[in-house]
Amino acid sequence: MPELPEVETTRRGIEPHVSGQIVVAVHVRQPKLRWRVPPDLSRKLKDARIDCVERRGKYLLLRTSSGTVIVHFGMSGSLRMVSNEVAPQIHDHLDVCLRNGLQLRLRDPRRFGAVLWTDADPLLHPLLAGLGPEPLSEAFDGNWLQQSARRRRAAVKTLIMNSRVVAGVGNIYASEALFLAGINPARSSRRISSRRFGALAEAVKQVLGEALEQGGTTLRDFVNGAGEPGYFAQSLRVYGRRGEPCINCGALVKARVLGQRASYFCPRCQR
Ligand SMILES: [Zn+2]
Known part of the structure; x- marks a missing residue:
């Protein structure tokens, strides 16, 4: 997707x-x-x-x-x-x-x-009017996440995938950012410190920024390119790696369904 x-x-x-x-x-x-x-x-x-x-x-x-x-x-x-x-x-x-x-x-x-x-x-437009800040903008930071969490009971992964909280963070990058920030995707948004929210906002920016860099190498394919332009192989740290060893600690990556979407996480690194 x-x-x-x-x-x-x-x-x-x-x-x-x-x-x-x-x-x-x-x-x-x-x-x-x-x-x-x-x-x-x-x-x-x-x-x-x-x-x-x-x-x-x-x-x-x-x-x-x-x-x-x-x-x-x-x-x-x-x-x-x-x-x-x-x-x-x-x-x-x-x-x-x-x-x-x-x-x-x-x-x-x-x-x-x-x-x-x-x-x-x-x-x-009705589809766009309610969108939260752009994840790569300054408006999106740990303070904004913490403020958004106050009014919601959701798991933190569901929080950052809510387009009213932040626009356009999908399942893959939500999983990747939570892994980088060391936060368990199922953790209640209300039980996360401001320091960890700050780390999470930075992690979202980092994983999106890395993917954009990888995407840049495909730009030459946009005119008369074969295949699927704009889709590129991402090097993912945790997403889709269920049962494989965590790249940090070697524990086996787990998967569970949260908000109807598959979530991948390391049970040891992510708390
Ligand atoms: Zn680990």
Whole structure:
């Protein structure tokens, strides 16, 4: 599932090719995504100039001269640039064709992604308005986590995966950050000291930052690249390693389900 680093890597990969470009056509081959692609998207976007590509949490925002396209990748979505002669494949549902001869192409085999339109401020859109601070921003720190924990009974992993607390920290990076910070994912958010919340906020920033660095090496694949652009092999410390030795202490990594998501942790290093 695309997480924040994949979305940000995609943003960095496509922005140089789409910013300042005029949309000459939009082809929607499959409108039935998580929500139906707006039927008037093509009319709204035609002849619009794309001003910039922004990210908020796991949403990409294509800001244009006539409004904003909001894109979410769901379970399996990806965007890449292709030249006009590249034929669409079975799961390529939508193209935004640009004057420079490139197309921004959405692929989404499972169709849980979304392509929406707003004429208004996209940050006030119902999907985005309630999002917490960006994890890589200064607004997200140990104090913010502690403040957020006061009003909630959740396990700490559930807390940091709550998009109202912090935007876009998914299951993989939540597990990785808790491992780095030495905090058991099931620990009650109310029973964590301010010092440990500070360490956790730093760990979230570190694991996301490392993933972004790895993603940077895939940027050259964004034009006519084969495979799945924006998805990259992460070197993970604990996630997906159930039954393998902990990289710190050698104890066997455990897994348990928390908030319906698999959580991986070291029973010795994480308290
Ligand atoms: Zn360990």
